[in-house]
Amino acid sequence: xxxxxxxxxxxxxxxxxxxxxxxxxxxxxxxxxxxxxxxxxxxxxxxxxxxxxxxxxxxxxxxxxxxxxxxxxxxxxxxxxxxxxxxxxxxxxxxxxxxxxxxxxxxxxxxxxxxxxxxxxxxxxxxxxxxxxxxxxxxxxxxxxxxxxxxxxxxxxxxxxxxxxxxxxxxxxxxxxxxxxxxxxxxxxxxxxxxxxxxxxxxxxxxxxxxxxxxxxxxxxxxxxxxxxxxxxxxxxxxxxxxxxxxxxxxxxxxxxxxxxxxxxxxxxxxxxxxxxxxxxxxxxxxxxxxxxxxxxxxxxxxxxxxxxxxxxxxx
Amino acid sequence: xxxxxxxxxxxxxxxxxxxxxxxxxxxxxxxxxxxxxxxxxxxxxxxxxxxxxxxxxxxxxxxxxxxxxxxxxxxxxxxxxxxxxxxxxxxxxxxxxxxxxxxxxxxxxxxxxxxxxxxxxxxxxxxxxxxxxxxxxxxxxxxxxxxxxxxxxxxxxxxxxxxxxxxxxxxxxxxxxxxxxxxxxxxxxxxxxxxxxxxxxxxxxxxxxxxxxxxxxxxxxxxxxxxxxxxxxxxxxxxxxxxxxxxxxxxxxxxxxxxxxxxxxxxxxxxxxxxxxxxxxxxxxxxxxxxxxxxxxxxxxxxxxxxxxxxxxxxxxxxxxxxxxxxxxxxxxxxxxxxxxxxxxxxxxxxxxxxxxxxxxxxxxxxxxxxxxxxxxxxxxxxxxxxxxxxxxxxxxxxxxxxxxxxxxxxxxxxxxxxxxxxxxxxxxxxxxxxxxxxxxxx
Numbered sequence: 001x002x003x004x005x006x007x008x009x010x011x012x013x014x015x016x017x018x019x020x021x022x023x024x025x026x027x028x029x030x031x032x033x034x035x036x037x038x039x040x041x042x043x044x045x046x047x048x049x050x051x052x053x054x055x056x057x058x059x060x061x062x063x064x065x066x067x068x069x070x071x072x073x074x075x076x077x078x079x080x081x082x083x084x085x086x087x088x089x090x091x092x093x094x095x096x097x098x099x100x101x102x103x104x105x106x107x108x109x110x111x112x113x114x115x116x117x118x119x120x121x122x123x124x125x126x127x128x129x130x131x132x133x134x135x136x137x138x139x140x141x142x143x144x145x146x147x148x149x150x151x152x153x154x155x156x157x158x159x160x161x162x163x164x165x166x167x168x169x170x171x172x173x174x175x176x177x178x179x180x181x182x183x184x185x186x187x188x189x190x191x192x193x194x195x196x197x198x199x200x201x202x203x204x205x206x207x208x209x210x211x212x213x214x215x216x217x218x219x220x221x222x223x224x225x226x227x228x229x230x231x232x233x234x235x236x237x238x239x240x241x242x243x244x245x246x247x248x249x250x251x252x253x254x255x256x257x258x259x260x261x262x263x264x265x266x267x268x269x270x271x272x273x274x275x276x277x278x279x280x281x282x283x284x285x286x287x288x289x290x291x292x293x294x295x296x297x298x299x300x301x302x303x304x305x306x307x308x309x310x311x312x313x314x315x316x
Numbered sequence: 317x318x319x320x321x322x323x324x325x326x327x328x329x330x331x332x333x334x335x336x337x338x339x340x341x342x343x344x345x346x347x348x349x350x351x352x353x354x355x356x357x358x359x360x361x362x363x364x365x366x367x368x369x370x371x372x373x374x375x376x377x378x379x380x381x382x383x384x385x386x387x388x389x390x391x392x393x394x395x396x397x398x399x400x401x402x403x404x405x406x407x408x409x410x411x412x413x414x415x416x417x418x419x420x421x422x423x424x425x426x427x428x429x430x431x432x433x434x435x436x437x438x439x440x441x442x443x444x445x446x447x448x449x450x451x452x453x454x455x456x457x458x459x460x461x462x463x464x465x466x467x468x469x470x471x472x473x474x475x476x477x478x479x480x481x482x483x484x485x486x487x488x489x490x491x492x493x494x495x496x497x498x499x500x501x502x503x504x505x506x507x508x509x510x511x512x513x514x515x516x517x518x519x520x521x522x523x524x525x526x527x528x529x530x531x532x533x534x535x536x537x538x539x540x541x542x543x544x545x546x547x548x549x550x551x552x553x554x555x556x557x558x559x560x561x562x563x564x565x566x567x568x569x570x571x572x573x574x575x576x577x578x579x580x581x582x583x584x585x586x587x588x589x590x591x592x593x594x595x596x597x598x599x600x601x602x603x604x605x606x607x608x609x610x611x612x613x614x615x616x617x618x619x620x621x622x623x624x625x626x627x628x629x630x631x632x633x634x635x636x637x638x639x640x641x642x643x644x645x646x647x648x649x650x651x652x653x654x655x656x657x658x659x660x661x662x663x664x665x666x667x668x669x670x671x672x673x674x675x676x677x678x679x680x681x682x683x684x685x686x687x688x689x690x691x692x693x694x695x696x697x698x699x700x701x702x703x704x705x706x707x708x709x710x711x712x713x714x715x716x717x718x719x720x721x722x723x724x725x726x727x728x729x730x731x732x733x734x735x736x737x738x739x740x741x742x743x744x745x746x747x748x749x750x751x752x753x754x755x756x757x758x759x
Contacts, residue, residue: 006675013731013733015688
């Protein structure tokens with residue numbers, strides 16, 4: 001009888017990096033499907049190109065540098081999907097390929113691969129594309145043959161998209177951001193599976209609402225329910241709050257840190273939307289907050305169980 | 317009553333159904349009995365017998381080797397065959413007394429004679445517990461008499477009987493809850509005699525409703541004893557966790573439970589106390605669960621201490637297929653062994669025989685910073701940071717992060733989706749830091 005000997009514990013949970021990524025993919029599917037339904041087959045093609053580019057980039061990078069191949073953990077697929085849902089379906093074919101390669105190689109792999117990147121790869125790639133190809137990246141598509149601006153750009157002009165449209169997704173926007181219902185289904189799934197905590201998206205959405213209201217009050221603008229709904233449901237808000245402000249690698253792990261992070265995102269978003277000239281602001285808000293993550297984490301370290309605070313003061 | 321708990325923890329599959337319904341079977345040793353001298357935490361016991369001596373059932377064959385130590389009593393009558401180092405469950409060797417069983421079970425005078433604990437003073441009770449060689453029977457094996465000798469001026473408000481049995485698979489305490497609840501109540505009354513101002517509370521996880529009902533029945537009508545259901549969650553039976561769940565008081569690594577006004581005693585230990593004080597039977601037997609998917613008929617055995625683990629495995633019908641891993645204790649904190657030629661000690665609660673070693677193919681991958689270890693840690697530590705400090709050999713950072721508070725429960729390693737060996741690294745570093753401190757203090 002040959003027995004294995006190892007240090008305890010002798011049992012492990014069934015969850016692995018791969019199953020977590022699979023759960024995120026499942027949660028993203030409703031948004032992608034609504035995108036394909038609203039924007040047509042082109043949206044599907046863009047999504048596929050983006051995912052393929054991300055996975056291929058990771059594979060080639062690791063192959064060339066003779067590192068272990070890690071595409072099996074599906075995290076590149078998640079990056080590809082998140083990048084795709086952030087693009088307009090009118091994008092040229094090379095845009096998702098370039099974006100995917102940038103996300104994986106520059107933002108993720110060069111910093112050490114999974115878990116080591118300090119910025120959300122898909123979002124960084126989106127901003128890279130936005131700055132490099134501003135005209136293409138802001139060329140929003142038509143819905144039902146009617147060319148229309150996105151809810152947030154309409155809101156800048158004082159026109160508010162009906163809430164029912166924002167829930168269903170029948171308005172202009174990127175592939176995955178238009179349907180609030182689809183994103184919320186994904187969010188509920190992620191929370192139910194324990195992949196993300198409700199405090200992460202909620203703190204982003206609620207704090208955005210609070211800060212937008214605050215800034216508008218200061219500026220003496222009228223605040224209506226429509227106005228608030230557009231800011232809290234429209235544009236990239238929900239998508240960012242659920243899938244990007246809850247990203248593992250680039251947001252704090254501490255419970256209070258996650259709330260503070262969410263409020264940072266909300267504050268910066270409101271600042272860009274109300275005070276600055278930007279329409280969206282969400283991507284930059286998350287990226288800037290990503291940079292604050294190590295700092296926030298340090299501030300919100302949990303106190304070990306039963307160890308009292310007074311001790312530290314006594315030591316001084 | 318509402319089930320109480322603590323913050324953190326994990327939910328491994330408990331698999332108690334394998335052996336929970338098997339009534340305890342009394343087993344006598346066929347082979348020699350081996351009494352290890354380090355069955356407890358603290359200084360090893362000192363042998364009182366020599367090779368060739370005849371010993372009796374219940375005879376003290378080794379005495380406590382220090383303040384934190386415990387004596388050892390023989391579980392059979394027979395002749396001392398050897399005084400040799402023997403393999404123990406941690407894979408080391410430790411001094412052991414080997415006794416050849418003469419199958420006569422001739423006991424020392426007074427063995428099993430009833431005693432009226434009501435007439436005994438607190439000191440006499442504690443002395444009886446010490447003479448019986450009682451140690452914690454849940455796993456850690458802290459000498460019980462030392463635990464009961466509370467410093468003057470410390471007021472004990474709660475005597476907590478730890479009947480959580482939160483480790484998966486183990487059912488020995490559960491069987492005793494069903495089979496000997498009166499003795500548990502007797503043990504609790506004895507302890508309450510030592511601590512007149514205290515309440516006696518049985519903390520039981522709510523996955524054992526029959527156990528809770530059984531204990532509630534014996535507590536009925538008592539003003540000082542009660543049963544507190546606890547949520548099924550690992551490590552609910554951790555000493556600090558059960559104290560917090562029941563009393564709301566927090567104990568850290570620099571405190572003893574007594575500093576929070578609590579004395580915590582394992583369920584089997586409580587019955588051993590009842591036997592020792594009221595019946596004059598020292599700790600010579602215990603219930604051991606033999607379970608796992610490799611065992612033909614998972615069982616609970618009442619065995620003499622010192623019996624060879626192989627005999628227990630045979631009594632449970634042997635193995636279907638050769639197990640890949642055998643663990644002394646539960647799957648979360650137990651020790652994997654390479655042989656079954658290991659004697660049962662006072663703290664052996666379970667022999668777990670697994671067909672498949674779940675951990676053999678778990679190569680660690682990069683941390684994805686999901687934070688699950690942080691939410692699972694019952695000590696509210698940051699296992700990722702502790703592991704990083706351990707890997708960098710940064711011992712100061714390790715201490716600053718509260719690494720010494722770690723109770724080694726293994727929740728972080730269990731939950732980690734990247735299969736990183738967090739608790740293993742942290743436990744090693746903690747041991748190193750404590751050893752260095754001891755060295756520093758000795759200078």
